[in-house]
Amino acid sequence: MKKSIAQTIGMHKESYLLMTPYMIFFLLFTILPVVLSIVLGFTYYNMIEPPRFVGWYNYIRLFLDDDIFIIAVKNTLFFAFVTGPVSYLLSFLVAWMINDLSKTLRSIATTVFYIPTIIGVSVFPMWRLIFSPDAYGYLNGMLMGLGLISEPVAWLLDKEYILLILIVVQLWMSLGISFLAFVAGLQTVDRSLYEAGVMDGIKNRFQELWYITLPSMIPQLIFGAVMQIVISFSVADVSIQLAGFPSTEYAGETMVTHIMDYGSIRYEMGYASAMAVVLFFMMVFTNRLVTKILQKVGI
Amino acid sequence: MFTIAKKKSGAKARRSLAGNIAIFGFVALLGLFSAFPFIFAIITSLKPLDELLQFPPRLIVMRPTLNNFTDLFQLASNMWVPLSRYIFNTAFISVVGTVLHVLFAAMAAYPLAKHKFPGKNLIFSVIVMALMFVPQVTFIPQFVLMSQMNIVNTYGALILPWIGASLGLFLMKQFIEQLPDAILEAARIDGASEYKTFFSIIWPNSTPAIMTVVIFQFINLWNYAPKELIFGESLKVFRMALEQIVAGDPIARMGAGSAAAVILMIPPIIVFVLLQRKVVETMTFAGIK
Numbered sequence: 311m312k313k314s315i316a317q318t319i320g321m322h323k324e325s326y327l328l329m330t331p332y333m334i335f336f337l338l339f340t341i342l343p344v345v346l347s348i349v350l351g352f353t354y355y356n357m358i359e360p361p362r363f364v365g366w367y368n369y370i371r372l373f374l375d376d377d378i379f380i381i382a383v384k385n386t387l388f389f390a391f392v393t394g395p396v397s398y399l400l401s402f403l404v405a406w407m408i409n410d411l412s413k414t415l416r417s418i419a420t421t422v423f424y425i426p427t428i429i430g431v432s433v434f435p436m437w438r439l440i441f442s443p444d445a446y447g448y449l450n451g452m453l454m455g456l457g458l459i460s461e462p463v464a465w466l467l468d469k470e471y472i473l474l475i476l477i478v479v480q481l482w483m484s485l486g487i488s489f490l491a492f493v494a495g496l497q498t499v500d501r502s503l504y505e506a507g508v509m510d511g512i513k514n515r516f517q518e519l520w521y522i523t524l525p526s527m528i529p530q531l532i533f534g535a536v537m538q539i540v541i542s543f544s545v546a547d548v549s550i551q552l553a554g555f556p557s558t559e560y561a562g563e564t565m566v567t568h569i570m571d572y573g574s575i576r577y578e579m580g581y582a583s584a585m586a587v588v589l590f591f592m593m594v595f596t597n598r599l600v601t602k603i604l605q606k607v608g609i
Numbered sequence: 610m611f612t613i614a615k616k617k618s619g620a621k622a623r624r625s626l627a628g629n630i631a632i633f634g635f636v637a638l639l640g641l642f643s644a645f646p647f648i649f650a651i652i653t654s655l656k657p658l659d660e661l662l663q664f665p666p667r668l669i670v671m672r673p674t675l676n677n678f679t680d681l682f683q684l685a686s687n688m689w690v691p692l693s694r695y696i697f698n699t700a701f702i703s704v705v706g707t708v709l710h711v712l713f714a715a716m717a718a719y720p721l722a723k724h725k726f727p728g729k730n731l732i733f734s735v736i737v738m739a740l741m742f743v744p745q746v747t748f749i750p751q752f753v754l755m756s757q758m759n760i761v762n763t764y765g766a767l768i769l770p771w772i773g774a775s776l777g778l779f780l781m782k783q784f785i786e787q788l789p790d791a792i793l794e795a796a797r798i799d800g801a802s803e804y805k806t807f808f809s810i811i812w813p814n815s816t817p818a819i820m821t822v823v824i825f826q827f828i829n830l831w832n833y834a835p836k837e838l839i840f841g842e843s844l845k846v847f848r849m850a851l852e853q854i855v856a857g858d859p860i861a862r863m864g865a866g867s868a869a870a871v872i873l874m875i876p877p878i879i880v881f882v883l884l885q886r887k888v889v890e891t892m893t894f895a896g897i898k
Contacts (some may be wrong), residue, residue, distance in 0.1 A: 322724075322726040322727070324720070324724075324802070324803035324804070325720035325724040325726045325803070326720075326726070328716045328717060328719060328720050328803065328804070328807065329716070329717040329721070331713045331716065332713035332714055332717035332772075332773065333717065333773075334773075335713065335769065335770075335772040336717075336739075336773035336775070336778070338754075338769075339751060339754075339770040339772075340739050340742055340747065340775060341735070341739070342750075343742075343747040343750035343754060344747060344750070346750035346754065347746075347749065347750045350753070355753075357753070357756065400639075404636065404639060407632045407635065407636050410624075410629075410632075417885055417886070419636065419640065420885060420889065421881065421882055421885060422640045422643055423639070423640065423643050424881065425643065425644065425647055425878060425881075426643055426647075428828050428832075428874070428877045429873075429877065431832045432650075432832070432848075432870045432873035432874040433646045433647065433650055433870055433874065435855065435866045435867070436649050436650045436653065436870060437646065439653065439863060439867075440646075445664065445665070446666055447666075448666050451664070451666040452665070452666075455665050482642065482646070487825075487892075490888060490889065491892045491895045491896070493889055493892070494889045494890070494891075494892035494893040494895070495892070495893065495896065497893070498893050514625070515624060515628065527896075528896070528898075529897055529898050530892075530896045532897045532898075533896050533897045536737075536740055536741065536897065539741075540740065540741050540743050544743045544745045544746060546745055566745045566746070569745075569748070569749060570745075570748070573748065573749040573752065574748075579749055579750075579753055582749045583749055583750060586746050586747070586749060586750070589746055590741070590742070590746055593741050593746075594738075594741065
């Protein structure tokens with residue numbers, strides 16, 4: 311079984327060669343942009359003049375001089391801490407509930423709950439129709455028909471309601487890939503554990519869930535959490551499409567819409583990059599924290 | 610005897626009837642909320658003009674018609690670039706972006722899953738980390754990079770970043786890892802090279818994972834329409850063209866808008882429904898330890 315050094319190198323050469331085509335694109339379009347973000351974050355760069363080093367200026371400006379960035383951070387955190395956990399729990403709960411169904415019913419249910427993620431972007435016009443500001447809007451029409459309001463409400467223009475509506479729509483789309491991972495994970499839990507559980511005096515489905523199902527699914531739970539954190543921190547599309555860009559008094563501004571504002575409209579690439587770096591570290595930090603918590607499940 | 614015992618005990622703790630009803634009710638309600646905009650889009654796209662402008666608006670359609678769809682294509686035929694060009698663009702970036710990504714990701718996933726070599730763990734942890742580099746976050750530096758490479762406003766800007774997407778590689782690696790080593794040993798004893806092993810053993814045995822990555826990649830590319838990267842009319846994708854038609858007059862084109870939404874959402878749904886089993890099978894191995 312012993313391999314000579316030459317053979318070992320030969321084998322590794324094949325491994326590296328197989329990875330090369332992918333790695334070129336991965337490094338160029340995924341890793342390099344992140345490194346570039348960190349570098350550009352310390353510069354002033356408008357795409358016309360070469361980048362000029364400005365030290366921590368962008369970061370100081372972000373937190374001390376940009377009121378809208380503070381609104382964006384608040385909204386992003388609000389999104390992350392409301393839609394993140396809610397849709398994570400909902401993903402698991404729905405997956406767990408449909409797990410007892412027959413195979414066909416479970417497939418149908420899986421599709422019904424995953425469809426919003428697939429078609430989310432196509433259906434934004436329908437949400438605009440539902441929340442449209444005149445009496446022809448479906449929500450206004452319905453509420454006026456019921457006599458609950460006497461005048462149409464400009465749902466997507468009124469900063470009282472914007473964030474709430476965005477959260478509802480975001481929740482609608484958010485039973486995403488983590489939901490699929492949970493559906494799959496639940497089916498792989500070792501059946502004999504449940505039998506053993508019955509012997510050991512587990513009485514109802516909730517005890518079964520906490521003592522057997524959850525601990526067996528920790529890898530899927532962590533994968534789901536990583537994906538959910540990313541999704542809930544990078545909310546932008548729903549805000550741009552429903553609340554407008556910019557939204558009324560920036561009520562729907564999130565960190566990503568703020569990045570897009572400075573990046574693709576004002577061409578302040580350095581400043582936008584600094585924001586992306588802040589957002590990225592927020593995600594990494596949350597991810598670490600959540601992973602730690604999840605590893606304690608069921609013990 | 611063992612199997613009989615398994616069947617008898619039902620393998621699970623007692624379920625109460627009340628609990629079953631409560632759960633079913635809850636799932637049904639959520640399902641309704643989940644499917645509502647989808648059904649709403651279909652209903653609205655079938656409404657004739659007088660029903661669209663009816664007050665108060667109604668959720669059902671009385672006299673369904675396909676006028677909205679013909680209107681949409683009527684409007685599209687007045688455009689400077691024919692609609693078929695936009696459809697070709699979408700199909701082209703979807704196919705090329707998906708094929709290259711799946712092939713390259715599978716090739717990279719095989720050594721990561723089955724070989725031992727220096728740097729393997731580092732590479733894999735970078736890839737897990739990269740699951741957090743969503744396009745929205747890396748968009749600005751990516752744009753800077755692409756403008757330096759002079760590929761903005763070309764197909765390259767639409768396709769190339771997707772080839773190195775990290776989720777596909779991650780799912781492939783997890784799936785290949787659980788394939789039994791015995792089939793690899795057999796190929797090696799027969800004297801197959803690693804490349805041959807990959808194409809004749811790993812690739813055909815990874816069908817569920819390949820199909821899954823194809824679905825995710827196809828859905829992403831189908832829905833992808835970055836206005837900041839493409840401004841040449843003839844390079845725009847189908848979704849941009851439809852949005853452009855509808856954006857002209859949102860009220861009068863409410864019907865055409867719903868028709869556009871229906872056309873855009875049907876293909877990814879069909880793909881997902883057809884390949885759903887494979888996705889669930891693959892996601893089984895998606896856990897992160």
